[in-house]
Amino acid sequence: MAAPIIVGIDGSAHAWRALDWAADHAVRRGLPVVLVHGSRALEPGGAIPDDALRRLVAERQALLDEARQYALKLHPGLEIETRLAETDPGSALVDGSEEAALIAVGSRGQGGFEGLLFGSVGLHVAARARCPVMVVTRPSSYPSDAPPQVVLGVKGEPGEEAAVRWAFAEADSRGAGVVALHAVGGEFSPRQRVIESMELSAAVAGMTEDFPDVTVQPVVSDRTAQQALVEASENAALVVVGARPRRSLIGMALGRVNHAVLHHSRCPVVLVPTS
Numbered sequence: 001m002a003a004p005i006i007v008g009i010d011g012s013a014h015a016w017r018a019l020d021w022a023a024d025h026a027v028r029r030g031l032p033v034v035l036v037h038g039s040r041a042l043e044p045g046g047a048i049p050d051d052a053l054r055r056l057v058a059e060r061q062a063l064l065d066e067a068r069q070y071a072l073k074l075h076p077g078l079e080i081e082t083r084l085a086e087t088d089p090g091s092a093l094v095d096g097s098e099e100a101a102l103i104a105v106g107s108r109g110q111g112g113f114e115g116l117l118f119g120s121v122g123l124h125v126a127a128r129a130r131c132p133v134m135v136v137t138r139p140s141s142y143p144s145d146a147p148p149q150v151v152l153g154v155k156g157e158p159g160e161e162a163a164v165r166w167a168f169a170e171a172d173s174r175g176a177g178v179v180a181l182h183a184v185g186g187e188f189s190p191r192q193r194v195i196e197s198m199e200l201s202a203a204v205a206g207m208t209e210d211f212p213d214v215t216v217q218p219v220v221s222d223r224t225a226q227q228a229l230v231e232a233s234e235n236a237a238l239v240v241v242g243a244r245p246r247r248s249l250i251g252m253a254l255g256r257v258n259h260a261v262l263h264h265s266r267c268p269v270v271l272v273p274t275s
Contacts, residue, residue, distance in 0.1 A: 014106025038092030
């Protein structure tokens with residue numbers, strides 16, 4: 001089987017929206033889907049009596065089966081498997097990332113712009129997965145309603161090639177354009193603008209030959225990266241950013257920019273591991 005798209009399913013509306021996006025991506029890329037539900041309560045020999053455990057397993061499997069039938073109604077030819085994992089949801093998805101082409105998760109939580117809008121499981125997966133992670137945020141539209149535009153955050157640092165290529169391949173499959181966005185975070189001189197624009201063009205130059213049908217709009221912004229990406233998400237199908245793996249057990253393991261974008265983007269965010 002080709003590397004699948006793994007979707008975290010927990011019964012929430014956020015997970016079903018993530019499934020909408022994952023199934024749409026799978027159809028365009030010709031990939032199978034694996035629906036995963038993880039819970040430590042499913043582990044045999046725990047505190048739950050055997051009879052109750054069997055009922056719980058049946059209940060959680062029914063949840064996965066319902067999600068599978070929903071996706072098949074939308075995309076009858078889609079190859080979909082289900083998987084119950086006897087571990088916490090974050091670990092189940094991170095473990096699955098070793099074999100996956102993409103992991104899709106929904107966002108959870110309540111609060112305003114300064115509040116915590118993104119759930120702990122999603123943060124854990126986004127910070128530690130070995131493959132790209134699509135986080136479908138609360139305000140995200142349905143895939144069919146998404147604007148024909150993919151926003152790519154470009155820092156101009158080594159190791160971003162994977163994120164750049166992912167964004168162009170996704171735009172190509174959607175018939176969309178790419179907005180290559182580099183944020184400087186303050187006023188800059190005309191000379192600096194020329195230099196920043198040249199570096200931005202160089203960062204995406206190799207993609208025009210591989211994806212000749214994808215139009216590219218380079219944008220150098222005087223906003224901070226957080227502000228520029230969140231504002232651009234208003235008119236985007238996806239925001240794509242690189243994510244350098246971190247091993248910190250405390251703090252914002254994703255970095256300040258990605259953390260802010262995940263919390264406040266108006267469209268799904270895809271984090272692509274960088275080298």
